[in-house]
Amino acid sequence: MSIRIVKAGVLDTVQDAGRHGYSHWGINPGGVMDSFAASVANWLVGNQESTAVLEMHFPAPMLRFEKDALIALCGADLSPAINDVPVSNWQPLLIKKDAVLSFRKPVWGARCYLSLKGGFSIDPWLNSYSTNLVVQAGGWRGDKLQTEDAIPFEGKNLPVNALHASSTNFMRLPWKVKYEHIYDIDERIPFTSGPEWDQLSEQSRILMVKSAFEIGSSSDRMGYQLDGPELFREKNVQMISSGVTFGTMQLLPGGKMIILMADHQTTGGYPRLGFIAGTYLPRLAQSGIRSVLYFQLINLIEANQMMADRLRENQLLKKNCFENLNSFYAMHGYQL
Amino acid sequence: MNPFVYPCGESAITFDLGGPIDAQRNSTILSMRKNILADPFPGLVDVVTGYSSLTLIYDWPILHAQLSDPAKSYQHLERYLTDIYNATNKHDTVQEILHRIPVCYDPLMAQDLVTLSDQLKLDAAEIIKLHHEAVYNIYMIGFLPGFPYLGLLPDKLFSERKRTPAKVPAGAVAIAGRQTGIYPFSSPGGWNIIGRTPVTLFDPSKYPPVKWQAGDQVKFFPISHDEFNQYQDP
Numbered sequence: 001m002s003i004r005i006v007k008a009g010v011l012d013t014v015q016d017a018g019r020h021g022y023s024h025w026g027i028n029p030g031g032v033m034d035s036f037a038a039s040v041a042n043w044l045v046g047n048q049e050s051t052a053v054l055e056m057h058f059p060a061p062m063l064r065f066e067k068d069a070l071i072a073l074c075g076a077d078l079s080p081a082i083n084d085v086p087v088s089n090w091q092p093l094l095i096k097k098d099a100v101l102s103f104r105k106p107v108w109g110a111r112c113y114l115s116l117k118g119g120f121s122i123d124p125w126l127n128s129y130s131t132n133l134v135v136q137a138g139g140w141r142g143d144k145l146q147t148e149d150a151i152p153f154e155g156k157n158l159p160v161n162a163l164h165a166s167s168t169n170f171m172r173l174p175w176k177v178k179y180e181h182i183y184d185i186d187e188r189i190p191f192t193s194g195p196e197w198d199q200l201s202e203q204s205r206i207l208m209v210k211s212a213f214e215i216g217s218s219s220d221r222m223g224y225q226l227d228g229p230e231l232f233r234e235k236n237v238q239m240i241s242s243g244v245t246f247g248t249m250q251l252l253p254g255g256k257m258i259i260l261m262a263d264h265q266t267t268g269g270y271p272r273l274g275f276i277a278g279t280y281l282p283r284l285a286q287s288g289i290r291s292v293l294y295f296q297l298i299n300l301i302e303a304n305q306m307m308a309d310r311l312r313e314n315q316l317l318k319k320n321c322f323e324n325l326n327s328f329y330a331m332h333g334y335q336l
Numbered sequence: 337m338n339p340f341v342y343p344c345g346e347s348a349i350t351f352d353l354g355g356p357i358d359a360q361r362n363s364t365i366l367s368m369r370k371n372i373l374a375d376p377f378p379g380l381v382d383v384v385t386g387y388s389s390l391t392l393i394y395d396w397p398i399l400h401a402q403l404s405d406p407a408k409s410y411q412h413l414e415r416y417l418t419d420i421y422n423a424t425n426k427h428d429t430v431q432e433i434l435h436r437i438p439v440c441y442d443p444l445m446a447q448d449l450v451t452l453s454d455q456l457k458l459d460a461a462e463i464i465k466l467h468h469e470a471v472y473n474i475y476m477i478g479f480l481p482g483f484p485y486l487g488l489l490p491d492k493l494f495s496e497r498k499r500t501p502a503k504v505p506a507g508a509v510a511i512a513g514r515q516t517g518i519y520p521f522s523s524p525g526g527w528n529i530i531g532r533t534p535v536t537l538f539d540p541s542k543y544p545p546v547k548w549q550a551g552d553q554v555k556f557f558p559i560s561h562d563e564f565n566q567y568q569d570p
Contacts, residue, residue: 020381024549024550026477026478026479026481026482132481135481137545192343240387240389241476242350242384242386242391243350243385243390266384266477267478267479275345277345277346278345278347307400311397
């Protein structure tokens with residue numbers, strides 16, 4: 001029994017936290033763009049954060065669930081509806097066999113994650129379910145989802161009594177996760193300086209933290225090409241290719257910047273001006289083409305402090321999600 | 337060699353031997369990686385090697401949970417990398433596996449050979465001979481899964497990258513700067529294409545999916561157009 005793709009979206013791929021540890025073969029890790037939304041979607045349905053999810057962009061797919069399922073949608077608000085009845089993100093949804101999930105219009109954000117209790121019944125490649133479109137492996141047949149694809153899932157241990165007591169095709173479980181503070185668009189995006197930061201002219205360093213940068217139209221999962229003032233290095237020291245990471249800010253030959261995103265390659269040879277603070281990658285992931293960004297230089301101590309704070313919050317959030325789900329199950333005579 | 341260490345955001349750190357690109361810096365880095373992976377610390381996610389640097393990528397929560405003083409995580413990792421460097425034999429050679437790769441240098445497969453010939457003031461036959469005579473080290477794998485950065489080319493073959501990258505077919509053998517490489521997948525590329533190999537360089541259905549790693553060696557040998565068409569992967 002599967003999720004049937006009634007109509008494929010523009011880019012729907014199975015992703016998890018990435019395929020790490022294979023850079024010696026040049027295999028880029030990939031994985032979800034927004035780790036916060038993907039993790040929360042998993043926690044809401046009682047999965048660990050590393051369980052594979054479906055990452056969707058707009059236009060998003062139309063999906064039919066061929067059996068009962070417990071799902072959650074987190075990330076971009078693409079106006080989801082189940083059998084044409086509007087539902088919300090950030091909330092667990094118990095849905096009946098043959099329910100159809102569709103997305104009507106983009107309201108906010110760039111990518112939305114669908115989680116399923118128990119995940120998908122598919123095979124990993126090199127210990128990960130992330131889709132690698134370059135080598136065409138991992139995820140669902142190494143490809144984005146096509147119309148008529150059917151992705152199997154087990155959907156075991158669902159509180160079906162609760163579901164079948166409801167007269168509608170689905171049931172919203174009565175709790176939602178607060179998320180707005182993660183994605184505050186008024187905040188400047190902090191970055192720590194990279195090894196080539198000091199090679200920038202003083203004027204370029206000022207422009208970097210004062211100017212508006214717009215996410216250009218050729219931006220994608222590999223990287224965000226930024227439109228903005230040209231930046232220059234005072235000394236054109238020869239670069240030697242080295243490892244790069246998600247969030248690395250590179251200076252391209254014409255003076256434009258690119259921020260490497262989830263599908264970045266393992267190595268790069270462009271000057272590294274800075275690294276986006278890890279806690280702001282989800283916010284960046286939900287910034288679509290034409291979004292305007294302002295940057296702010298911080299130091300490593302501050303970046304570490306933000307990680308520590310976010311980690312504490314997330315641990316509490318995860319605990320609350322599991323406790324709520326546990327109580328719901330118990331209330332209906334089931335055990336999570 | 338003058339090592340320097342720097343953070344790459346809060347979840348990665350790089351140990352860098354700088355330039356120029358040479359075999360000793362490269363083999364030192366590869367030996368360091370081997371030593372790190374012989375006893376990986378909890379939270380280590382990957383060790384990415386470049387020509388003369390290595391980048392540790394780690395899981396922030398796991399690493400910080402290990403440290404008695406999490407606020408000093410950078411200093412801890414810097415010390416760790418320095419210890420690994422000091423304990424690594426700088427004259428160790430990583431085990432050398434030689435890969436012999438057939439290449440068809442026919443004009444049909446060598447899109448950039450004519451322009452290159454003008455640029456380098458060498459005739460095509462000379463370029464081809466110089467290219468396949470040498471044994472190359474794989475300095476690093478990157479840019480694409482399985483893409484080997486091979487070096488160093490003889491001085492006579494030093495060339496500029498193309499001004500406008502073009503679409504490159506899978507198997508294309510190319511040169512730029514003092515490097516030569518092979519594109520395992522079709523991709524836009526700025527290197528000068530001088531031939532093509534019929535070998536499947538990356539196969540996700542196999543383990544390992546790619547036969548080579550940094551530290552191995554590659555030697556090219558010329559084949560005809562017919563041999564190219566008849567080639568079968570073993």
